[in-house]
Amino acid sequence: GDSVTQMEGPVTLSEEAFLTINCTYTATGYPSLFWYVQYPGEGLQLLLKATKADDKGSNKGFEATYRKETTSFHLEKGSVQVSDSAVYFCALISGYQLIWGAGTKLIIKP
Amino acid sequence: DADVTQTPRNRITKTGKRIMLECSQTKGHDRMYWYRQDPGLGLQLIYYSFDVKDINKGEISDGYSVSRQAQAKFSLSLESAIPNQTALYFCATSDQNTDTQYFGPGTRLTVL
Numbered sequence: 001g002d003s004v005t006q007m008e009g010p011v012t013l014s015e016e017a018f019l020t021i022n023c024t025y026t027a028t029g030y031p032s033l034f035w036y037v038q039y040p041g042e043g044l045q046l047l048l049k050a051t052k053a054d055d056k057g058s059n060k061g062f063e064a065t066y067r068k069e070t071t072s073f074h075l076e077k078g079s080v081q082v083s084d085s086a087v088y089f090c091a092l093i094s095g096y097q098l099i100w101g102a103g104t105k106l107i108i109k110p
Numbered sequence: 111d112a113d114v115t116q117t118p119r120n121r122i123t124k125t126g127k128r129i130m131l132e133c134s135q136t137k138g139h140d141r142m143y144w145y146r147q148d149p150g151l152g153l154q155l156i157y158y159s160f161d162v163k164d165i166n167k168g169e170i171s172d173g174y175s176v177s178r179q180a181q182a183k184f185s186l187s188l189e190s191a192i193p194n195q196t197a198l199y200f201c202a203t204s205d206q207n208t209d210t211q212y213f214g215p216g217t218r219l220t221v222l
Contacts, residue, residue: 043213089152096158098155100152101156
């Protein structure tokens with residue numbers, strides 16, 4: 001079945017560092033791909049999405065490109081802030097159902 | 111006001127008790143979902159509903175039931191709660207024309 005694998009956390013960075021959180025997927029066809037973010041004590045928010053190969057989703061300085069050849073959707077940000085500390089989830093849509101990665105906790109130190 | 115609301119936000123209960131978690135949405139979406147989140151496991155789908163008369167089991171429906179009282183309301187029940195149902199529960203909604211799901215703030219349930 002379809003699945004999503006993302007890098008284990010926690011990932012700890014200093015403020016203004018470059019961020020990459022790896023996400024790879026296994027799926028039949030070419031599903032839409034998502035990054036959701038969960039800030040401490042809050043629910044899940046859609047961060048960005050891409051619906052087809054080579055699409056780039058972007059929001060709040062974060063970017064991810066749908067790479068069909070490597071079945072990847074890595075999340076990047078050029079300069080992280082303390083306020084970016086959260087848990088980040090990669091997901092794909094399989095029919096009606098979202099298939100989730102386990103989440104990566106990001107800790108940004110001032 | 112939030113588009114997707116869940117009540118209660120936190121609940122502590124005892125083994126064997128019946129619990130109902132409620133979800134309401136003002137987004138006008140037809141589709142609603144209940145997920146469970148356990149640490150390190152991402153989210154797992156419990157039940158989903160594509161309209162008021164359509165209810166479907168997800169991957170982990172055992173021990174749970176749902177009711178879609180109206181387009182805007184979708185409730186999750188634990189008939190006889192057990193400790194391994196301790197988790198964070200999320201409701202989500204989506205429109206039939208897009209694949210993006212919108213989540214409520216979650217209900218933290220503890221079963222003692």
